[in-house]
Amino acid sequence: xxxxxxxxxxxxxxxxxxxxxxxxxxxxxxxxxxxxxxxxxxxxxxxxxxxxxxxxxxxxxxxxxxxxxxxxxxxxxxxxxxxxxxxxxxxxxxxxxxxxxxxxxxxx
Amino acid sequence: xxxxxxxxxxxxxxxxxxxxxxxxxxxxxxxxxxxxxxxxxxxxxxxxxxxxxxxxxxxxxxxxxxxxxxxxxxxxxxxxxxxxxxxxxxxxxxxxxxxxxxxxxxxxxxxxxxxxxxxxxxxxxxxxxxxxxxxxxxxxxxxxxxxxxxxxxxxxxxxxxxxxxxxxxxxxxxxxxxxxxx
Numbered sequence: 001x002x003x004x005x006x007x008x009x010x011x012x013x014x015x016x017x018x019x020x021x022x023x024x025x026x027x028x029x030x031x032x033x034x035x036x037x038x039x040x041x042x043x044x045x046x047x048x049x050x051x052x053x054x055x056x057x058x059x060x061x062x063x064x065x066x067x068x069x070x071x072x073x074x075x076x077x078x079x080x081x082x083x084x085x086x087x088x089x090x091x092x093x094x095x096x097x098x099x100x101x102x103x104x105x106x107x108x
Numbered sequence: 109x110x111x112x113x114x115x116x117x118x119x120x121x122x123x124x125x126x127x128x129x130x131x132x133x134x135x136x137x138x139x140x141x142x143x144x145x146x147x148x149x150x151x152x153x154x155x156x157x158x159x160x161x162x163x164x165x166x167x168x169x170x171x172x173x174x175x176x177x178x179x180x181x182x183x184x185x186x187x188x189x190x191x192x193x194x195x196x197x198x199x200x201x202x203x204x205x206x207x208x209x210x211x212x213x214x215x216x217x218x219x220x221x222x223x224x225x226x227x228x229x230x231x232x233x234x235x236x237x238x239x240x241x242x243x244x245x246x247x248x249x250x251x252x253x254x255x256x257x258x259x260x261x262x263x264x265x266x267x268x269x270x271x272x273x274x275x276x277x278x279x280x281x282x283x284x285x286x287x288x289x290x
Contacts, residue, residue: 004278004282005278005281005282007246007274007278007281008246010227010281011227011246011247012246014227014247015247015249018143019139019143020139021138021139021142021143023134023135023138023139023142026134026138026142026157026160026161027131027134027135027138029161030134030138030161030164030165031127031130031131031134033161033165034130034165034168035168035169
């Protein structure tokens, strides 16, 4: 008469001896076959930017003390080299920040 | 540094198709999945790794469809099972020497006492559905409900597949124990 094997026990033994497979080559192979991430849609990006801009302008306009600012506006300007240099300096810093943020990948 | 949870990694992959985040998921699950596939393909390492690769690539492409109601590992096993079944059908139609068509070619006489190979040979004689259900239940220790989710089967069918598979496996291994394996 055949002796029956304890199937549950047999699987238990195999489970306990299950090796941890080295996945370096396997992972590299998988990653090399993944499709590149799709470029962002220019249209939807532009739509979002315009929408956010319009929203921001609307909000600012509702709380902005326009008449006070207009009254404070000088009627004459004197453009000195110091003022010009300050304006240029601030512009350069802002441009550098904008360039850096557009070139940096903030993803994981 | 603490590891990111599956959910955070998945969100990152969905949001920006981040390869780095997906690489972490591959690293986390590759060993278990590849070993399971080796078990259900009768120890065919190349075939198992091919199916595992396809599984991860398919998972990457359709990760936005993962709804988080089941574990990520269960979702991976579901993809792997479908790919395994597809491969089995193709192999059968082409009459390739795969699975239960010609199991003997993988087993050498000098290794007949090896426990893994004995089980692999017996498993190959089972229909694919029973093979997978048995593996998930006895090796991965998943519940019947999880098995139903992975294999998209009614509860009764999954239980029957496990019981029948177990019985057939017992018969196969009992014969070997009293005969070829001494």
